Amino acid sequence: MKRRQEKLITNIIRIAGSSSILFIMLIFFFLMREGLPALTEVKLSDLFSTRWYPIEDLFGILPLLSGSLIVTVFSILIALPLGVGTAIYIGEIAPKSVNEVLKPTIEILAGIPSVVLGFLGILVLSPLMRETFNLPTGLTAFTGAFLLALISIPTIVSIAEDAIYAVPNTYRDAAYALGASKWQVIWNVVLPAARSGILTAVMLGVGRSLGETMAVMMVTGNAPTVFRGLDSFIAPVRTMTATIASEMGEVASGSLHYHVLFFIGIILFVFSLIINVSSSSTLAKRTAKSRAKMVS
Amino acid sequence: MNRSASGFLFSVLLLLSACGLNNPQDSAQSPASSSQTYIENKGSDTLVNLALAWAEKYQNDHPEVQISVTGGGSGTGFTALINGTIDLANASRGIKPEETDEAQKNGFEPTEFIVANDAIAVIVNPLNSISQLTLEQVSRIYKGEYTNWLELGGEDRPIVRLSRETNSGTHVYFLEEVVRLGSKDDKSIFSSDTLLLPSSEGIISEVRDNPNAIGYDGLGYVTEEVKMVALASTPGGGYILPSAQTVKNGQYPIARHLFMYTRGQPEGIIRTYLDWIMSAEAQAIVTELGFVPIASQQ
Numbered sequence: 001m002k003r004r005q006e007k008l009i010t011n012i013i014r015i016a017g018s019s020s021i022l023f024i025m026l027i028f029f030f031l032m033r034e035g036l037p038a039l040t041e042v043k044l045s046d047l048f049s050t051r052w053y054p055i056e057d058l059f060g061i062l063p064l065l066s067g068s069l070i071v072t073v074f075s076i077l078i079a080l081p082l083g084v085g086t087a088i089y090i091g092e093i094a095p096k097s098v099n100e101v102l103k104p105t106i107e108i109l110a111g112i113p114s115v116v117l118g119f120l121g122i123l124v125l126s127p128l129m130r131e132t133f134n135l136p137t138g139l140t141a142f143t144g145a146f147l148l149a150l151i152s153i154p155t156i157v158s159i160a161e162d163a164i165y166a167v168p169n170t171y172r173d174a175a176y177a178l179g180a181s182k183w184q185v186i187w188n189v190v191l192p193a194a195r196s197g198i199l200t201a202v203m204l205g206v207g208r209s210l211g212e213t214m215a216v217m218m219v220t221g222n223a224p225t226v227f228r229g230l231d232s233f234i235a236p237v238r239t240m241t242a243t244i245a246s247e248m249g250e251v252a253s254g255s256l257h258y259h260v261l262f263f264i265g266i267i268l269f270v271f272s273l274i275i276n277v278s279s280s281s282t283l284a285k286r287t288a289k290s291r292a293k294m295v296s
Numbered sequence: 297m298n299r300s301a302s303g304f305l306f307s308v309l310l311l312l313s314a315c316g317l318n319n320p321q322d323s324a325q326s327p328a329s330s331s332q333t334y335i336e337n338k339g340s341d342t343l344v345n346l347a348l349a350w351a352e353k354y355q356n357d358h359p360e361v362q363i364s365v366t367g368g369g370s371g372t373g374f375t376a377l378i379n380g381t382i383d384l385a386n387a388s389r390g391i392k393p394e395e396t397d398e399a400q401k402n403g404f405e406p407t408e409f410i411v412a413n414d415a416i417a418v419i420v421n422p423l424n425s426i427s428q429l430t431l432e433q434v435s436r437i438y439k440g441e442y443t444n445w446l447e448l449g450g451e452d453r454p455i456v457r458l459s460r461e462t463n464s465g466t467h468v469y470f471l472e473e474v475v476r477l478g479s480k481d482d483k484s485i486f487s488s489d490t491l492l493l494p495s496s497e498g499i500i501s502e503v504r505d506n507p508n509a510i511g512y513d514g515l516g517y518v519t520e521e522v523k524m525v526a527l528a529s530t531p532g533g534g535y536i537l538p539s540a541q542t543v544k545n546g547q548y549p550i551a552r553h554l555f556m557y558t559r560g561q562p563e564g565i566i567r568t569y570l571d572w573i574m575s576a577e578a579q580a581i582v583t584e585l586g587f588v589p590i591a592s593q594q
Contacts, residue, residue: 053485055462055471063488122498127505136454136508139491218498221491222461236491246494250371250463252378252398 031269035262042260052224052238054247059260063224065267067237070141071216074233075148075209080202082149083156087201090157091164092186110154114147118218121147126219133234139221141237147215152205159204163197164190203279207272210241217242240264333565335363339373339386340465341496342514343554346412347386349581350573361565370465377557378402383566385557388414388465388514404559411573413588415515415538415551416470419500419522423507426450428526428535431474431549437510438475440487445508457490458499458511466496470512473550515543516586543588554587 038047042059049060086106090099125146126138167190175185191198221236222243244261251258337347344367351363373385378398391399391406399406418434420426426448429437436442438457446452460467476482493499499511504521511522515538518524526535529549542548562570572578579589 051488053462053488055468056483056485058485122501130506137456137491137502137506139502217494222493223489223491225489236489238492246461246492247463249368250375252375252394255394 028269031262031266035259035264035266038256038259038263041256047260047263050226052243054257054260057256059256061240061260061264061267063226064238064240064243064264066227066232067141067220067224068210068239068241068268070227070232070237071144071148071220071239072206072209074142074145075152076202076206078145078149079152079156079205079209083153083201083205084160084198086153086157087160087164087198088186088191091161092182092190106154106157109150110158114151114212114215115218117147117150118215121215121219135234137221137236139219139236140234141220142233144216144220144237144239145233147219148209148212151212151215152208155208156201156205159201160194160198163194163201166197167193200279203275207275207279210271210275211268213239213241213245217245222246240268244268333361335361335384335566335569336382337363337384337386337556338366338368338376338382340370340388340554341367341460342388342414342464342466342516343386343412345516346554346582346585346587349585350578353578353581354569354572361569363569369461369463370468371463374406374557377406377559380559383558384569387555387557388552389468390555391557399559406557406559407561409556409558409570409573410553410590411556411570412554412579412582412590413543413551414554415543415548415588416466416474416512417515417518417538418510418512418525418527419503419518420510420525421503421505421507422521422523424450424453424523426525427523428528430528430531430533431477432531434525434527435475435477438470438486438490439484440489453508455510456502456506456508457487458502458509459486459490459492460496460499460512461492461494466512466514469552470550473552474512514587515539518586540583540588551588 038059047059048062049058050062051058051060052063086102090102094102121143122139126140126143128138129135129140129143130138171189171193172185175189180188216239220239220242222238223236224238224243225232225235244264247257248261251261335351337351344365347365351365355361355363370385370387370389373382373387374391374395376382377385378395380402385406391408396406418429424445426445429448433442433448437448437455438459440457442448443455444452445455459470462468471485472478475486476484491502493502496513496517499513500517500519500522503509503511504519524537526537527549528535534547536542536547536549538548538551543551556570556573558566558570574590582589
């Protein structure tokens with residue numbers, strides 16, 4: 001009796017565990033089925049052209065690719081120092097009492113719905129940007145990147161902090177015994193030891209930024225312009241996610257526009273796949289390496 | 297643990313919503329079984345406030361009827377009508393031939409009703425010294441041929457062009473009647489650095505805050521905090537500000553009808569509701585909200 005019960009529960013858990021693989025496969029299959037026809041229906045040279053204006057059948061996705069990349073890269077440039085800095089502070093410097101306030105606060109930041117951040121972005125950040133930097137408009141890639149940084153910082157902090165926490169205390173003790181200062185320990189011992197974990201944190205932050213939709217749609221202005229140097233950071237851009245979100249509602253299912261939107265979905269899916277695979281492979285490498293160190 | 301749990305939840309949601317897409321009939325059919333009568337009304341963002349006001353008033357007088365009104369854009373409304381998720385589509389543009397084809401494929405003929413009239417106001421920030429433009433000037437601004445207000449006799453500021461998203465009926469109307477000046481052969485489109493904002497309110501708020509901006513919106517949305525530009529169809533012609541008066545007498549150059557579409561000839565409660573919308577009582581609400589009532593009621 002007991003054995004049967006045990007077996008049943010094991011099976012239920014097994015199904016629950018493997019269901020996410022099934023879901024990923026279904027999503028992937030669905031995306032491919034709806035998106036791949038775009039490659040045959042639109043000439044490749046048209047698909048990779050520079051003008052996106054779907055109601056005239058202009059399906060150039062380059063502006064959308066460049067928009068997403070600009071916003072993501074810039075948001076990571078902001079989030080990386082802030083996020084890793086916070087993680088170092090929490091892990092190495094801050095006294096326990098400060099951590100008790102700091103950690104829940106960061107979790108609250110993670111919990112703020114992105115639409116609320118977008119709303120603040122429109123009302124506060126965008127006018128501020130326009131006035132301080134004397135821009136034509138405050139609805140720019142930079143405004144979006146700033147909001148995305150706020151959104152990805154909690155992810156970066158929590159994973160980077162785990163990585164720092166995982167550095168064995170023996171490393172630190174050894175360094176202190178040699179007479180190193182606190183800063184020397186952090187910079188020369190802890191950070192190098194936690195390097196791959198921090199890289200993972202950044203990769204997941206990139207994934208978070210790339211996939212975010214609502215906040216960027218509200219503050220980047222959504223103008224499909226192609227990257228044209230540093231100017232693009234302070235100009236309006238249109239991201240892939242915002243395009244799918246704002247246009248999916250209007251398209252007739254099965255139309256050309258519909259297939260192209262799904263094709264953009266495939267591109268996003270592939271990007272996040274690459275990011276996840278590369279971050280988990282650095283994670284695997286790290287555990288293998290630290291095990292090797294332990295043995296030696 | 298936490299992350300994988302939320303990932304799982306997300307996948308479930310995704311799957312559920314995918315299922316929802318596959319059988320759109322559900323929501324349209326199930327309400328009929330209860331004693332209450334439901335009308336699902338969706339579409340144009342221009343029309344959404346007006347449709348809400350109508351629905352509220354009608355539900356007050358007829359508690360047995362429930363009307364749900366949502367926006368999303370004219371294109372969204374037509375798609376939902378074609379897919380059968382709604383009974384009544386709001387639109388700020390006429391139905392396209394492709395959409396009629398789709399509807400016929402799904403076994404019905406969309407029927408059009410003109411429910412109100414609207415003017416498109418071209419708006420700028422109150423600090424902008426420009427107060428009148430010809431349609432051709434507006435067209436050249438949006439095509440990207442003018443890039444500084446100085447070229448139009450204003451101050452030395454860059455022009456920031458604002459537009460609704462492409463799923464908006466107002467966007468399509470503006471493209472055809474203003475950017476292309478009503479010419480069918482003209483294939484010019486908006487300059488690519490035109491900001492496409494997801495809502496009418498977004499345009500109003502950016503124009504209110506930004507002295508460089510120019511935008512357009514339905515007359516019903518325009519607030520005191522932005523400045524309407526008087527328009528002329530020809531350089532010599534009179535510059536006209538949009539108002540109920542100038543729309544009714546045909547002076548204001550960019551005015552249009554607002555529509556509701558039904559699946560086939562409407563029957564029962566939907567017919568009654570549409571008849572009421574045409575009545576003087578409902579058309580009074582049109583005036584209250586800053587739109588222009590349909591002429592036959594006067």
